[in-house]
Amino acid sequence: MNAQNDNTAPGSTTTWWHWGTPPRAGLQRIIPPWEYRHLRAFARVRIAAGIVLVGLGAVTLIGGSFSSKAAGFAALFLVAAAAAFSVAGWLLAIARSASPRTSR
Numbered sequence: 001m002n003a004q005n006d007n008t009a010p011g012s013t014t015t016w017w018h019w020g021t022p023p024r025a026g027l028q029r030i031i032p033p034w035e036y037r038h039l040r041a042f043a044r045v046r047i048a049a050g051i052v053l054v055g056l057g058a059v060t061l062i063g064g065s066f067s068s069k070a071a072g073f074a075a076l077f078l079v080a081a082a083a084a085f086s087v088a089g090w091l092l093a094i095a096r097s098a099s100p101r102t103s104r
Helices: 024-029 039-065 068-097
Strands: none
Touching: 039 068
């Protein structure tokens, strides 16, 4: 009777890169799926990058004898480091709030 409405197969509303990614809500959707599957690892990479950027900022500031041009470049490095640390903290907060995996 209702043959056209008896389709139980899942719809093709997801694209190929969504396969294997847990459902996400809100701003978590802006994280790429391959990064979302390894949040802690990518957070560690961002922390390491932030440490390198802080070091570059310090070297630039000291090497430039605290001139205004060196201070500007050092501020650029430090702002990038702050952004890296902020995103790493956000990723770690998401990883902590995610439900634990029960099977692998």
